[in-house]
Amino acid sequence: MPKDHQPIDTARLSLEEFRSVARIEPPTETAAQSRRDIADVFAAVYWSRWVRRASGCPTPYAVGRAVEPDAYWSADGGERFHRNKWSKYERGLHCPRDTLVDKTERTFPGSARQFRHVLWTILKQPPRSEHLIAEFEAMLAPDVHSMILKWRPRVLRSANNSLGRLPKKLEQVADLDALAAMILQIHAARLAGNTMAAHRWAYHLYRCLLLISDDLRQCGIAQPLFELIQFRLLKNVSHDGRQYYFPAPLYIAASHYLSDILKQISGTANPALDRAQRVSFMQLTLDLYHGLACRSALNPILQVTSNEGPPSESYQRVASLSKQLFIWGWNMRREERPRECLPTSSVFDGTDLHAWQPSPWRDSCSR
Numbered sequence: 001m002p003k004d005h006q007p008i009d010t011a012r013l014s015l016e017e018f019r020s021v022a023r024i025e026p027p028t029e030t031a032a033q034s035r036r037d038i039a040d041v042f043a044a045v046y047w048s049r050w051v052r053r054a055s056g057c058p059t060p061y062a063v064g065r066a067v068e069p070d071a072y073w074s075a076d077g078g079e080r081f082h083r084n085k086w087s088k089y090e091r092g093l094h095c096p097r098d099t100l101v102d103k104t105e106r107t108f109p110g111s112a113r114q115f116r117h118v119l120w121t122i123l124k125q126p127p128r129s130e131h132l133i134a135e136f137e138a139m140l141a142p143d144v145h146s147m148i149l150k151w152r153p154r155v156l157r158s159a160n161n162s163l164g165r166l167p168k169k170l171e172q173v174a175d176l177d178a179l180a181a182m183i184l185q186i187h188a189a190r191l192a193g194n195t196m197a198a199h200r201w202a203y204h205l206y207r208c209l210l211l212i213s214d215d216l217r218q219c220g221i222a223q224p225l226f227e228l229i230q231f232r233l234l235k236n237v238s239h240d241g242r243q244y245y246f247p248a249p250l251y252i253a254a255s256h257y258l259s260d261i262l263k264q265i266s267g268t269a270n271p272a273l274d275r276a277q278r279v280s281f282m283q284l285t286l287d288l289y290h291g292l293a294c295r296s297a298l299n300p301i302l303q304v305t306s307n308e309g310p311p312s313e314s315y316q317r318v319a320s321l322s323k324q325l326f327i328w329g330w331n332m333r334r335e336e337r338p339r340e341c342l343p344t345s346s347v348f349d350g351t352d353l354h355a356w357q358p359s360p361w362r363d364s365c366s367r
Contacts, residue, residue, distance in 0.1 A: 008091060010045060011222040012252055015231065018224035022092030038228060039123040041092040042221045047101070047115035048089035049219040054108050060086035067104050090220060119180040123228060126187055133188050137181070144170070144177040148185075155197075163197065167204035174211040174279045182208055183229070186237060199239035206234070206246050206300040211282050213255035226251045242315050244300040250330070254298055257333060258282050261290055291339040291359070297329030321348065328353045 105112035189198035216222035340359035
């Protein structure tokens with residue numbers, strides 16, 4: 001098989017590895033005025049794999065035949081000829097022309113929106129004004145846009161910078177629109193000088209990236225997209241010397257961790273769950289429903305940062321505990337401890353991040 005035609009699991013590649021495979025320049029913090037930004041490549045890869053999933057076609061070749069049958073033909077001797085574009089779209093080597101995107105839309109409705117989604121535009125050129133943010137929000141799915149318009153006035157009236165129910169509502173949507181909506185809320189908060197709100201939105205953006213990770217894996221951009229959002233946005237979001245963070249090398253492992261928990265739900269076959277049920281169970285897992293070990297391992301860590309003034313001693317203690325519980329949660333995962341296990345005092349003082357004790361709740365349920 002020719003080198004360019006070999007399948008590659010681009011979803012697992014780091015941002016640097018993905019860039020190398022797609023043969024583009026290293027990404028900058030904002031999109032350069034070059035012909036192709038990495039966000040354009042993400043759009044092509046996501047679109048092409050979305051089409052393959054929607055079509056049920058087993059290979060890029062089969063997708064191409066379904067969309068452009070006239071471009072595939074056979075000689076009298078049986079030799080096949082075709083333009084091998086679709087495998088290159090899936091690897092990020094080429095971006096489709098608008099004519100092909102429109103033609104694909106006629107065969108597989110809904111596909112054009114995946115390629116032209118506002119998320120790719122936001123990742124290329126972050127909005128610098130409230131007016132532009134409003135324009136981008138209007139491009140979101142109607143239900144997500146309505147959700148923002150409904151809940152934003154209550155958020156603005158909040159006396160303690162509470163985000164209300166909006167973040168959890170968007171988490172339940174868990175798709176590209178929810179992801180773009182959260183990114184826009186961070187930009188809006190930063191433009192307004194509300195670093196606390198931006199900081200809180202960053203927490204939910206990390207969670208949303210995990211909730212949507214299965215779709216991103218299937219569409220080939222999970223790990224590199226996660227790293228690009230960290231690089232261009234999240235690393236710059238902080239408040240009073242602290243920020244949320246999730247180690248990029250653990251993102252795919254966390255995605256599989258969450259999927260494994262779904263497969264182990266008592267009395268429920270994973271394939272029987274519809275998408276809304278899957279997202280609901282995943283959200284509950286992030287919210288402690290399946291034990292502190294899962295919650296500690298899957299939620300972002302609070303860490304101190306040097307972007308602002310020196311953090312207070314209390315912030316440093318909280319950040320240290322957050323990191324200790326995160327490491328403990330992953331240790332429990334690797335050592336296959338019960339999900340409902342609890343940390344001992346030696347975890348909280350940092351002397352033994354492998355220590356655990358049975359949960360009283362688990363013991364009472366087993367009687």
